[in-house]
Structure formats: structure tokens, C-alpha cells
Amino acid sequence: MTIGTVETAPSGLNWLAWGPVWTVTEDGTVIQERLFIWRQPDGQFRFSLTQLAYWRAGRYFVERTFQDAKTECGWDELVARKFRAFMHHTALDALALWFMAETKLDFLKLHPRDETLISQLELEQLPALSIANIREMLKAVLPLKQLTPEQAVALVVKHLVARASVTRCRLKKQQRVSQQGRSP
DSSP states (O other): OEEEEEEOOOOOEEEEEEEEEEOOOOOOEEEEEEEEEEEEEEEEEEEEEEHHHHHHHHHHHHHHHHHHHHHTOGGGOOSSSSHHHHHHHHHHHHHHHHHHHHHHHHHHHSSSOOHHHHHHHTOOOOOOOHHHHHHHHHHHHOOOOOOOOHHHHHHHHHHHHHHHHHHHHHHHHHHHHHHHOOOO
């Protein structure tokens, strides 16, 4: 069993000790699990097996995912008027988060953390790749095309014409529907 300095978990609990224990199920199967012992803010000690600890700590990672979606992927910037628009935006955010999670895992596999750097910096572990790091890597690898002022004006005009065309079609459709409603 490992007993060491108090380590603060993401949920704010103070972990005091953890180690392997073996439990026997009803059918007689022996399962190795981890026992966690921690002190709550009121000073009481609590004990938990692995699954309970995962359930308790799992909430942090769910909330962290929502926080990343809001701050890094723009989930909080959406002002949707329709449910379908909200769902499309949420799907795109989910895809972006999935891409970033895959990138983090691939980066960790290709570039394992350097133990000498950990000891030089006197840390227990190096920080993981962040979403901001991924954004900077993408900016370096996929630079945006710089437009001339004329190209920028032409692009804006193209978008405005397309929007005007869509608006015209929508208004014509609304007018047809309203005229059909008035006809006997």
C-alpha cells in the first residue's frame, strides 16, 4: 500500500493512501482492486474501492469536457434560434473535441513524457497537451491564406450575394404560402 504526502485530487479530496486489495465475488472469483483512503474536509476518513473512486472522480472529467467545449470550441458562443441549429453546432463541437482527444492520445504515444525533464523540473508528471497547444500546432501546420484587400472585398461580396439570394427565395416561399392560405 502506498502511503505518501497528501495529494489533492481534482475533486478537492485529500488522498492519503491507496493500494491493491483482493475481493471475492459471490461466485468465488478473486478480483484485484484498488482501495483508496481519503480525508474529507470535516476530518473524517473515507474508504472506497476502485469503481466507487472512478465514479466519484469521473464527474470532474465530464465537467472538464463541457468546460473545454465552451472555452476552446465555441460552444458558449452559439446563439441558436432553432433546435436544429443548436444540434448542428453541438455535433460540430463534439467532433472538434473528439479530434482533439485523438490528437492528445496520438501525441502522447509518439512523444512520451521525458523522465529527465520531470526530474529537472521537480514535478511528479509533465502537463498533458492542451487544446490551446493543439490550436497553435494547427496554426503552424495549416496557415491561413492571406488575402489581398481586393480578394477580401470580392469574398465578402460573394457571401452577401449568396445570402441575399437565399433570403429572396425564403421570402418568395413565405409569400406563396401566405397567398395559398388566403385563397378559398
